[in-house]
Amino acid sequence: LSMGQFSSQNIENILAFSQRLKPYSGRGSKLSILEGITLKPLFFEPSTRTIDRHVSAMNTMGGDYNPPFDEKTSSMEKGEPEKDTIITAAQTADILVIRHPRPYAVHKFAELIDNLKNNSAFIINCGDGPNEHPTQALLDYYTVMEELGNLDNLIWLIVGDLQYGRPVHSHMYGIPKFSNNKIIGFPVGGLGLPEEYKPNSYEEFDFDQLSKVASEIDPKSKVVLYTTRIQFEREARKRDPDYDNYDELRKKQIRDEIYREFRYQIPLGLLNALPKRTKLLHPLPRGSEISDEIFLSNNNPKVAMIEQMRYGLQVTMGYFALFSGLEEMLHEPEKYLTRRPLALQRI
Numbered sequence: 568l569s570m571g572q573f574s575s576q577n578i579e580n581i582l583a584f585s586q587r588l589k590p591y592s593g594r595g596s597k598l599s600i601l602e603g604i605t606l607k608p609l610f611f612e613p614s615t616r617t618i619d620r621h622v623s624a625m626n627t628m629g630g631d632y633n634p635p636f637d638e639k640t641s642s643m644e645k646g647e648p649e650k651d652t653i654i655t656a657a658q659t660a661d662i663l664v665i666r667h668p669r670p671y672a673v674h675k676f677a678e679l680i681d682n683l684k685n686n687s688a689f690i691i692n693c694g695d696g697p698n699e700h701p702t703q704a705l706l707d708y709y710t711v712m713e714e715l716g717n718l719d720n721l722i723w724l725i726v727g728d729l730q731y732g733r734p735v736h737s738h739m740y741g742i743p744k745f746s747n748n749k750i751i752g753f754p755v756g757g758l759g760l761p762e763e764y765k766p767n768s769y770e771e772f773d774f775d776q777l778s779k780v781a782s783e784i785d786p787k788s789k790v791v792l793y794t795t796r797i798q799f800e801r802e803a804r805k806r807d808p809d810y811d812n813y814d815e816l817r818k819k820q821i822r823d824e825i826y827r828e829f830r831y832q833i834p835l836g837l838l839n840a841l842p843k844r845t846k847l848l849h850p851l852p853r854g855s856e857i858s859d860e861i862f863l864s865n866n867n868p869k870v871a872m873i874e875q876m877r878y879g880l881q882v883t884m885g886y887f888a889l890f891s892g893l894e895e896m897l898h899e900p901e902k903y904l905t906r907r908p909l910a911l912q913r914i
């Protein structure tokens with residue numbers, strides 16, 4: 568539910584087992600580790616990556632999934648309460664992955680199903696409004712391990728929307744669990760980190776100070792430049808509580824207005840000026856902040872956003888098995904391989 572629930576050992580354990588699964592996360596690969604386990608995706612907010620990697624991880628690990636929840640075709644359209652929808656999903660699925668616009672809503676659903684008679688299902692938080700996105704933080708740590716070698720002695724420069732950015736909030740609980748990390752926030756347009764998430768020794772500067780602070784970093788440092796999109800839809804709801812009731816055209820006008828106000832971009836020159844051992848990460852989706860030139864650059868060693876997305880699959884496979892109590896099986900995944908990765912070639 569929260570990065571706050573993990574110790575550094577828990578995180579390292581998830582990352583180590585995820586790494587063991589790397590050879591089995593290729594396209595076409597199939598293991599039988601989660602055979603008999605069923606996933607239900609319940610996304611009450613849009614998603615591209617998170618829903619895909621959970622369904623794909625379940626497939627690769629040999630489990631099953633029920634159709635993703637869709638508000639328009641579910642009985643919520645007939646007035647069924649949300650909580651009944653969650654209880655219903657827990658009758659036929661073992662793992663419920665939930666994204667919801669209300670902060671802490673997923674915690675409440677977890678409490679609800681934990682208190683049900685004869686319930687064995689559990690819930691994974693895939694983003695609860697502007698509160699947290701802990702599974703994104705896990706895959707970010709995996710990326711940092713793969714790309715920079717460790718999770719200690721790092722400088723994290725966190726840029727963009729720190730007010731509503733839920734992976735950022737999870738990182739404020741996660742990064743300080745490792746040794747000697749420095750976290751510096753650079754909010755755009757005053758979207759600073761709320762007090763409740765501020766760890767000890769956190770520093771914050773306006774975005775326009777980023778180049779100056781970056782130029783003062785010891786070139787021998789390892790740096791994570793963690794960028795985030797501006798969450799226009801959440802700012803729009805704050806400015807106008809009726810936002811969700813407007814037609815699409817009006818909503819777009821409001822979003823465009825906010826977009827113009829908060830638009831920012833990471834200049835290539837800034838990335839070039841940062842220490843050699845810098846990785847640019849972004850939870851995605853991206854907005855104006857990451858240009859195509861940076862996102863699609865295949866040979867810039869500081870850019871790791873597509874790798875970050877790809878690592879998400881093996882991390883999700885890893886925590887599915889661990890959270891399901893199947894750690895033993897992860898010691899020798901080869902024993903559970905039912906289909907080798909396909910060696911597809913472009914013709």
Ligand code: CP
Nearest residue numbers: 614615616617850851
């Ligand atoms: N990173 C992430 O949560 O992406 P989606 O919103 O596409 O799931």
